[in-house]
Amino acid sequence: MEMTSKELLRGIGALDSALVEEAETYQAPPARHWGRWVAVAACAAIVAVASWQLLPRLTTKTTETPPPQPPVTVPSGDQGVGTVIPSDDADDAAAPEYAAGETLGGVALGMTQEEVEAVLGSDYDATEPREQSENYMDLCWYYPDINVRFVDEGAGWFVQELMIPADSSLTLSTGIGVDSTREEILAAYPDATVAEEGGLWSASMRYADSGLWIFLDSEAGNYIRLTTLPLETGNGDLLTNTSIGGLTLGLSREMVENVLGTDYEASAVTELRANFKTVTWHYPGAELRFADTGDGWFLNHIRLSDDSTLTLATGIGVHSTEAEVWAAYPDVQVAAAEDPYPESPASPFLYCGDVRGGLRFYVELNAVYAIELGPLTLEPEPLWQSLTAAEIVVHGADGSQVTLIDRAAKNVGTVLTISDPEPAEKPGTAPNWWLDFGNGVYLAVYGQGDLATVYTGDHLDTTLETMTEERTGVYLDLDSTLESAMEHPTETWD
Amino acid sequence: MDDEAILTLYLARDQEAIRETDLKYGAYCRRISQQILGSREDAEECVNDTWLQAWNKIPPQRPQYFQAFLGRIARNLSLDRWDRRQAKKRGGGQTNVLLSELEACLPSSDVLERRLEEQELGNLLSRWLFQQPEKNRVAFVRRYWYADSLAETAARIGCSTGAAKSLLHRMRHNLRNYLEKEGVWK
Secondary structure, eight states, rough: OOOOHHHHHHHHHOOOOOHHHHHHOOOOOOOOOOOOOHHHHHHHHHHHHHHSOOTTTTTTOSSSSSOOOOOOHHHHHHHHSOOOOOOOOOTTSEEEEEETTTTEEEETTTTHHHHHHHHHOOOOOOOOOOOEEEEEEEEEEEOOSSSSEEEEESOEEEEEEEEOTTTOOBBBBBBOOOTTOOOHHHHHSSOEEEEEEOOTTTTTEEEEESEEEEETTTTTEEEEEEESSOOOOOHHHHHHEEEETTEEEEEOOHHHHHHSSSSEEEEEOEEETEEEEEEEEEEEHHHHHHHHSSSOEEEEEEEEEETOOOTTTTSBTTTOOOHHHOOOOOOOOOOOOSSSOOOOOOOOEEEEEETTTTTEEETTTTEEEEEOOOOEEEEEEEGGGGGSSEEEEOOOSSSEEEEEESSSSGOOOOGGGOOOOOEEEESSSSEEEEEEESSSEEEEEEEETTTTEEOOOOHHHHHHHHHOOEEEEOOOOOOOHHHHHHHHHHHHHO | HHHHHHHHHHHHHHHHHHHHHHHHHHHHHHHHHHHHOOOOOOHHHHHHHHHHHHHHHHTTTSSHHHHHHHHHHHHHHHHHHHHHHHHHTOOOSSHHHHHHHHHSSSTHHHHSSOOOOOHHHHHHHHHHHTTOHHHHHHHHHHHTTTTHHHHHHHHHSOOHHHHHHHHHHHHHHHHHHHHHHHTOOO
């Protein structure tokens, strides 16, 4: 006898009615968003353990009120570094959700705002409450020595997370503080499992459990975090804590050179926006993309290709098997082709964290052929790919207009293929022609049509002058489609 | 009108029962049918047939879960119609995709130790589902009972499409193991 999937589908039709009703009335619980604070906490850990200059964009002033930020979702984190510290009172069923009995600066998880004020006073800067989702709000109090995060899920405000920066004088209930040594911490938490950090973090280690995290640094001071987020790290944590071959996102270019040396080829710097520049360093087997958002360069994205010898802390690298990935990252997910992520590959891939910016494993024939981490900060689309004007107009050299194509300019990327921009001296002449996107943005094309620059300006005359006089630009490869368009200017594309 | 009142109309053989049923559950049943068939016209016919079957079944039956009772009728009628259409090589709806996915629950030998009646298989699957976390249960039922698309299933359980796909993939694998363990598969 043979059962077919059709019979199984029929059998599913005979499921218990309660299951059917449950599926009809089910409401997904509100998504838990740990906003910037979580990312900041992770980043602050980096700041704490780093004795060198680091990531201006990642640092935070604990006495300042941060602006509201879009939430960061909390998928599963990197499994490469998780460790466990059983609490002193793990059997305390009264507060199983919290690091039982533990306090930081005298404050315990679950305290009310009044209780916190009774302990720490009222010298704090408070953020405005943010509604992260239905019945779920959060806010932060920034004391000089400690950051306190409260959440309200409908029953009032309670402490959900505590963090002290490396210069804090506050301690845990065990007396462990920023100046405690590794030996002292191990004496206070003898059952702790220590996750050593490799590569650049050889001078540091960290502890993690269901509530207590300690990032150790003997020079800059420890960073300590107490949280109700059990074994769950945000994408921010994943991105900033995952190490590949000794590299961690957020590193400066100098630190990357210290780790991998100077045997790389650098691309030209591309200015995607006025405050967002990128550059790519090509090492053998590794492509490192840096970004600069105005505060200096930092490592924003790592891609290992098939000839890389670098590995993650879990030992996973290019040529690891898919089974090894699943074993090392049990929560890894499969990205479906229909997922709305940019530049989706033809085949699904495995990922941890955010599908667009987490840790990704590209697998073919059961073996990893590429690994990506990041970006730490999503790159904005190049200016010419995010235009909203509906009409693109081509101007001839004499300024006469020829309507080229009438469509949403955001799809201009299908008309233009712009690759490998490089700085170039452009001729000190007027452009041969230019694209007017109708919103004050112009793409001027010079020479044989392969040298172009994006300009912005309110008045065409002024912009034309700039196009003629400004002597630097980016070198753009324009594909044949545009050349065809120039030859047949009345054609339109779907 | 609440379900009790509608059922009372059925039991009294009052044809107003059908109008009230259509008012309350018409959209629900049409959606199920349309997901399976991919055709509004065919779905409409199935829903009309659903009311007729409900009329014929109540009494003597008096369903405890009226909505699920109607949904099940609509689903079965839609699958019947889908079968007939397949014979005529007309596609549409989610059904082909679902069947393809459920292939993963079938062992390679495809040999049954015993053939289960539809209801028996339903009971077995229900027992397995009740062992699953709520979110997983809902995902499975939305996908394979309601024939929701992956995106709809993901939206229902509050996750990304990729996560839903991954979840269902693991559930199918888990179900296959369960069926083997239960001796359904040889």
